[in-house]
Amino acid sequence: MKKYNNILVVVDQTQDHQPALSRAVHLASKSSGVKITVFLAIYDFSYEMTSMLSAEERQAMRRGVVVQREEWLKDIIRPYQNEGNDIDVLVVWHNRPYEAIIAEVFSSHHDLLIKATHEHDKIGSVIFTPTDWHLLRKCPCPVLMVKDHSWPDNGKILACVNLAADSETHDALNDAIVNEAQSIADILGAEVNLLNAYPATPVNVTIELPEFDPASYSDAVRGHHLISMKALRHKHSIAEEQTLVVEGLPEDVIPKVAEELDxxxxxxxxxxRTGLSAVFIGNTAEHTIDSLNCDLLALKPEGYVSPLAPNID
Structure with missing residues (x-):
């Protein structure tokens, strides 16, 4: 069974309550030897614009702010440390938080990044910041975005797989998603459910080809996905009643099923993806999360190389 040994927690300096830290401690409580690093990147442009001060004086002012935030974090983690948790704090001065976070992931070989998301008051969905988007796209380790709620015992985990693409990369990623779900389920005593969303029959095809039979096409597509799901659940020893194959776009299906399963x-x-491909093609994760009303764990494919990976000569 896989476990997380080296967790990086990104805190929100505007809040005293830190859901990401609570989630990390909860995971650590289920295993032994887990190290947690509480991380904060801070920056204040006004300290760079104070021309009346020397470089040394500006550096001293920045250091004073960093020390102040370190003491604040030490107060937050002290109750958890008193419970026996191995927790350190790290505060850095950096004008791009996501770059500082990913640099720390590479530097200290963290195997899980946890960060809290913002909750929309009206509909309860997750609101992601620009830093969140960068982390989802560029962080090499799994990224867990959490909301301010508890993980119940014997809860449910929804593992979303893509059975439409026939490639070794997608097959490997599907296996990784299911393995990750089973590992976390073992830690938490949760139930794993598999979900695959498949596309509906394109409307333009039925208009342009009068002889086209949309019902037969839809049955064939669904049949292909059901067969692929059967093979995947057999491979990972998951019961049939814990697998779902649903017609629709992933960004519509995943939040709906997650809510139905609670x-x-x-x-x-x-x-x-980054750059123009992210804008025009996008990622399922990015299309889904704005409507998701629970925590999200995003995984990268095997062999993924972050654009922020350090150069090694």
Missing amino acids: AELVILGTTG
């Missing part, structure tokens, strides 16, 4: 966690893969 899932505490959704796990899916993200390709890590």
Whole structure:
């Protein structure tokens, strides 16, 4: 059974309550030897614009702010440390938090990144910040975005797989998603459910080809996905009643099923696209999460190389 040994927790300096830290401690309580690093990147442009001060004086002012935040974090983690948890704090001065976070992931070989998301008051969905988007796309380790709620015992995990693509990369990512779900389920005593969304019959095809039979086409597509799901659940020893194959777009199906199951966690893969391909093609994760009302764990494909990976000569 896999476990997380080296967890990086990104805190929100505007809040005293830290859901990400609570989630990390909860995971650590289920295993032994888990190290947690509480991380904060801070920056204040006004300290860089104070021309009346020397470089040394500006550096001293920045250091004073860092020390102040370190003491604040030490107060937050002290109750958890008193319970026996291995927790350190790290505060850095950096104007791009996501770059500082990913640099720390590489530097200290963290195997899980946990960060809290913002909850929309009206509909309860997750609201992601620009830093969140960068982390989902570029962080090399699994990224867990959490909301301010507890993970119940004997809860449900929804593992979202893509059975439409026939490639070794997608097959490997599907296996990784299911393995990750089963590992977390073992830790938490949760139930794993598999979900695959398949596309509906394109409307333009039925218009342009009068002889086209949409019902037969839809049955064939569904049959293919059911067969692929059967093979996947057999491979991972998952009961048939814990698998779902649903027609529709993933960004519509995943939040709906997660709500129906009352899932505490959704796990899916993200390709890590950046630049124009992210704008025009996008990722399932990015299309889904704005409507998701639970925690999200995003995984990268095997062999993914972050654009922020350090150069090694």
